[in-house]
Amino acid sequence: MTRMTPFKELISYEEALERIRKSIKPIDRTESVSIENALDRVLAKEIVANMSVPPFDRAAMDGYAVKAKETFGASSFKPKTLKLTEILHAGASSNIVLGKGECVQVATGSPIPEGADAVVMVEFTERNGNDVKILKPVYPRANISPKGEDIEEGKVVIKVGEQLFPARIGALAALGTEKVEVYEKPRIAVVPTGTEIKEVGSSLKEGQIYDVNSYTLSSIINKNGAVPIKCKAVPDTTDELRNATKTLLKHDMIVFSGGSSVGERDLLMSVIQEFGTVVFHGIQVKPGKPTLFALVAGKPICGMPGYPTSCLLNAYLLLVPAIRQMATLPPKIEKTMKARLAKRVVSSTGRKQFLTVKIKRNLAYPVFKQSGAITSMTEADGYIVLPINVDVVERNQEVTVFLFD
Amino acid sequence: MTRMTPFKELISYEEALERIRKSIKPIDRTESVSIENALDRVLAKEIVANMSVPPFDRAAMDGYAVKAKETFGASSFKPKTLKLTEILHAGASSNIVLGKGECVQVATGSPIPEGADAVVMVEFTERNGNDVKILKPVYPRANISPKGEDIEEGKVVIKVGEQLFPARIGALAALGTEKVEVYEKPRIAVVPTGTEIKEVGSSLKEGQIYDVNSYTLSSIINKNGAVPIKCKAVPDTTDELRNATKTLLKHDMIVFSGGSSVGERDLLMSVIQEFGTVVFHGIQVKPGKPTLFALVAGKPICGMPGYPTSCLLNAYLLLVPAIRQMATLPPKIEKTMKARLAKRVVSSTGRKQFLTVKIKRNLAYPVFKQSGAITSMTEADGYIVLPINVDVVERNQEVTVFLFD
Numbered sequence: 001m002t003r004m005t006p007f008k009e010l011i012s013y014e015e016a017l018e019r020i021r022k023s024i025k026p027i028d029r030t031e032s033v034s035i036e037n038a039l040d041r042v043l044a045k046e047i048v049a050n051m052s053v054p055p056f057d058r059a060a061m062d063g064y065a066v067k068a069k070e071t072f073g074a075s076s077f078k079p080k081t082l083k084l085t086e087i088l089h090a091g092a093s094s095n096i097v098l099g100k101g102e103c104v105q106v107a108t109g110s111p112i113p114e115g116a117d118a119v120v121m122v123e124f125t126e127r128n129g130n131d132v133k134i135l136k137p138v139y140p141r142a143n144i145s146p147k148g149e150d151i152e153e154g155k156v157v158i159k160v161g162e163q164l165f166p167a168r169i170g171a172l173a174a175l176g177t178e179k180v181e182v183y184e185k186p187r188i189a190v191v192p193t194g195t196e197i198k199e200v201g202s203s204l205k206e207g208q209i210y211d212v213n214s215y216t217l218s219s220i221i222n223k224n225g226a227v228p229i230k231c232k233a234v235p236d237t238t239d240e241l242r243n244a245t246k247t248l249l250k251h252d253m254i255v256f257s258g259g260s261s262v263g264e265r266d267l268l269m270s271v272i273q274e275f276g277t278v279v280f281h282g283i284q285v286k287p288g289k290p291t292l293f294a295l296v297a298g299k300p301i302c303g304m305p306g307y308p309t310s311c312l313l314n315a316y317l318l319l320v321p322a323i324r325q326m327a328t329l330p331p332k333i334e335k336t337m338k339a340r341l342a343k344r345v346v347s348s349t350g351r352k353q354f355l356t357v358k359i360k361r362n363l364a365y366p367v368f369k370q371s372g373a374i375t376s377m378t379e380a381d382g383y384i385v386l387p388i389n390v391d392v393v394e395r396n397q398e399v400t401v402f403l404f405d
Numbered sequence: 406m407t408r409m410t411p412f413k414e415l416i417s418y419e420e421a422l423e424r425i426r427k428s429i430k431p432i433d434r435t436e437s438v439s440i441e442n443a444l445d446r447v448l449a450k451e452i453v454a455n456m457s458v459p460p461f462d463r464a465a466m467d468g469y470a471v472k473a474k475e476t477f478g479a480s481s482f483k484p485k486t487l488k489l490t491e492i493l494h495a496g497a498s499s500n501i502v503l504g505k506g507e508c509v510q511v512a513t514g515s516p517i518p519e520g521a522d523a524v525v526m527v528e529f530t531e532r533n534g535n536d537v538k539i540l541k542p543v544y545p546r547a548n549i550s551p552k553g554e555d556i557e558e559g560k561v562v563i564k565v566g567e568q569l570f571p572a573r574i575g576a577l578a579a580l581g582t583e584k585v586e587v588y589e590k591p592r593i594a595v596v597p598t599g600t601e602i603k604e605v606g607s608s609l610k611e612g613q614i615y616d617v618n619s620y621t622l623s624s625i626i627n628k629n630g631a632v633p634i635k636c637k638a639v640p641d642t643t644d645e646l647r648n649a650t651k652t653l654l655k656h657d658m659i660v661f662s663g664g665s666s667v668g669e670r671d672l673l674m675s676v677i678q679e680f681g682t683v684v685f686h687g688i689q690v691k692p693g694k695p696t697l698f699a700l701v702a703g704k705p706i707c708g709m710p711g712y713p714t715s716c717l718l719n720a721y722l723l724l725v726p727a728i729r730q731m732a733t734l735p736p737k738i739e740k741t742m743k744a745r746l747a748k749r750v751v752s753s754t755g756r757k758q759f760l761t762v763k764i765k766r767n768l769a770y771p772v773f774k775q776s777g778a779i780t781s782m783t784e785a786d787g788y789i790v791l792p793i794n795v796d797v798v799e800r801n802q803e804v805t806v807f808l809f810d
Contacts, residue, residue, distance in 0.1 A: 035605065035620060036620075036623070039624045039628070040628075051609075053614075055613075055614060056612065089601075089641070090599050090600070090601040090612075091599055091601025091602070091612055091613060092600075092601075092612055093610060093611045093612050108711065108712075110612070111612040149774075150774070150778040150779060157780070157783065158783065165810070166621045166624035166628070166717060166720075166809075167621060167782030170617045170618070170620050170621035170624075170713055170717060170779050170783070171780065171782075172620070173605050173615055173616060173617045173619075173620040174615055174617045175615070176606070176609070178605055178606050194496055194514070195494065195496035196495040196496025196497075196514055196515075200582065200583055201581070204456075204460060204581070206498045207461065207497055207515070207516040208496060209459060209460060209514070210578055210579055210580070210581045211578060212575045212578045212579045213575070215440060215571075215575050216571045216572060216574060216578075218441070219444045219571035219574050219575075220571050222444060223571070236495075258514075306514065307513075308579065312571060312572055312575060315571075333740045333742075333808060333810075335738045337738075369555070373555040374556070374572065374575050375555050375562070375576065377573075377575065377576075378563065378572045378573045378576040380572070404570050404572065405570070
């Protein structure tokens with residue numbers, strides 16, 4: 001018969017984060033991916049430039065390639081006239097050699113012909129047939145992007161651990177890189193517990209409900225650089241939980257949902273104590289007090305609350321930092337906004353409270369119903385945080401809203 | 406021979422955004438996707454609850470289901486004793502009927518047996534064999550989540566146009582929904598122009614460079630709810646541009662890169678004027694002045710600058726709002742942070758300037774080299790904005806950094 005005992009030791013949210021930080025080992029397995037598929041991945045092998053970018057001296061402006069010294073003294077009153085010998089488009093090969101008194105028309109990106117050392121911008125010229133009047137002098141190297149100006153051959157362009165955001169994908173392309181070595185995404189087993197939990201798609205009998213947490217957890221895992229492995233529901237018995245834990249330890253992390261509340265937590269706890277160590281169980285937050293975090297054979301095991309809102313909010317608060325650390329991703333940058341509270345809220349004392357709110361015309365309306373209610377979250381735009389020592393926040397007070405993402 | 410004329414009319418960034426807003430028509434094609442694949446998609450057909458959630462009255466706490474009136478007057482000094490007749494786990498079917506003086510042990514989520522109308526929390530009980538002492542009275546319906554408390558059958562749960570973030574995927578799961586109707590993602594043709602542009606994977610001849618913009622633009626498009634269609638480079642001739650435009654109009658938008666600068670812009674301009682209308686060409690921003698936006702047969706055509714940094718920054722500034730509107734997505738929420746400028750910067754007058762910066766110990770270091778340099782972007786963490794009327798920002802001044810994402 002299930003023993004039912006209340007919680008003993010609760011730790012602060014900050015302490016929970018710190019214990020997670022110390023427990024997580026980033027994945028060091030790597031894989032090779034094409035740069036088309038490398039967006040947002042984390043580089044595992046530094047990128048050294050195998051060529052210069054640009055690969056040749058090129059025009060930085062539309063205009064005329066000239067010998068700079070032949071433009072010295074030019075002005076709109078007293079232009080210097082050069083003979084146009086050629087038009088060089090971007091992409092054209094530059095087998096042209098610029099002679100004395102000559103110029104070549106170039107477009108931005110064209111290679112600079114041999115013998116030229118500057119480009120006069122088109123705005124400072126006047127053309128008449130093949131005569132080009134130069135209205136302003138240029139100094140040597142003016143309006144030329146020299147070879148290697150952007151990236152020097154042999155230089156490190158992207159370091160290990162850097163995330164491949166769009167600009168870095170662009171730098172890889174500039175170097176002609178086809179494939180890069182990135183860290184593998186952590187594989188996270190998502191396991192609902194309880195015999196009442198049924199798969200979406202099956203029909204419900206009296207007393208049964210659909211699995212919600214696997215879907216919300218998988219979504220969060222997907223959005224934070226990891227791969228969710230959705231598993232079948234496990235009944236809340238010591239044997240079943242033990243078997244599931246053993247089988248699923250081949251993945252990088254196991255996230256159970258449900259079964260960590262008072263009624264059932266002893267089961268998962270006792271299984272974990274057989275094999276590993278409990279890092280924490282019980283946090284001074286609302287909703288979500290019963291969250292369990294443990295290590296078994298070096299692998300993190302999370303026991304999330306079964307209530308959908310508690311489970312999801314605790315996933316944002318605790319699971320996201322754990323997953324990102326495992327994926328070598330930088331901490332998530334929260335999107336926040338300021339709003340005024342539309343009505344007074346009262347907090348339970350002794351716990352940091354996370355309160356879901358909806359934003360309307362810059363007012364934050366609390367939408368929390370109860371921790372079982374998924375609609376507390378679907379209607380919310382984000383949440384506000386009430387510190388442990390705050391009991392009441394008055395209407396109209398300015399609050400920071402952390403927006404869901 | 407290419408005509409080379411400077412820009413005529415430049416509009417403000419705000420005016421450019423407003424013209425884009427008025428020009429874009431959201432995609433109204435829809436598709437059916439499984440809820441596993443619906444994350445971040447936009448709902449095209451409202452979700453009406455086809456069942457109640459919870460689907461039955463259930464225990465909101467671990468404890469004992471009782472007849473509330475039988476607990477009236479109970480206290481720790483004078484407990485009421487009830488007979489435990491059954492243990493009801495979550496998921497168990499409730500064919501039990503509670504008799505007078507009886508109680509049933511329930512776990513959070515268990516159905517409430519017939520005849521019971523409240524749950525006493527385990528914390529306020531003492532058990533001795535099958536005798537359960539009730540130490541505190543409960544009112545009727547206490548600690549029970551009634552059927553439909555979260556979602557009422559027949560109610561609209563998610564509206565058309567709402568984005569399916571994790572909590573909403575959870576609500577779909579709670580209702581047993583397998584598939585949802587969402588808007589199709591806009592299909593955006595990405596076309597580099599210029600004969601000097603070569604595919605990553607090919608080898609370069611003198612004067613040639615690798616295609617960078619297709620990769621950065623595709624990344625941005627992917628990250629903002631649309632599908633990039635990477636196309637082969639098109640040579641900068643009126644005929645080739647005309648053919649490409651005609652062929653690619655089957656997609657929802659065409660984004661050319663390169664070819665909108667002074668030297669070549671007239672080509673794309675003249676092609677567009679044959680078929681459609683120019684919405685704007687030339688913006689008072691730096692980098693990126695030459696960006697072109699047009700409508701041909703109702704479809705938006707963008708001409709992005711060829712320089713990688715200009716192209717990418719203009720994609721963040723102009724393309725992202727256009728794509729998101731087309732995808733019925735809310736405007737992107739910028740991630741920002743405050744930092745102090747590590748050194749004085751001077752702005753060009755008459756243009757709103759976007760300056761890439763790197764953050765180190767809360768100082769913002771300008772990393773801009775020149776608009777051709779992709780490393781201006783790979784090293785940057787974000788950018789700061791210098792308004793048109795600001796010429797100089799002093800060292801140590803506080804600035805808002807818009808972080809790349």
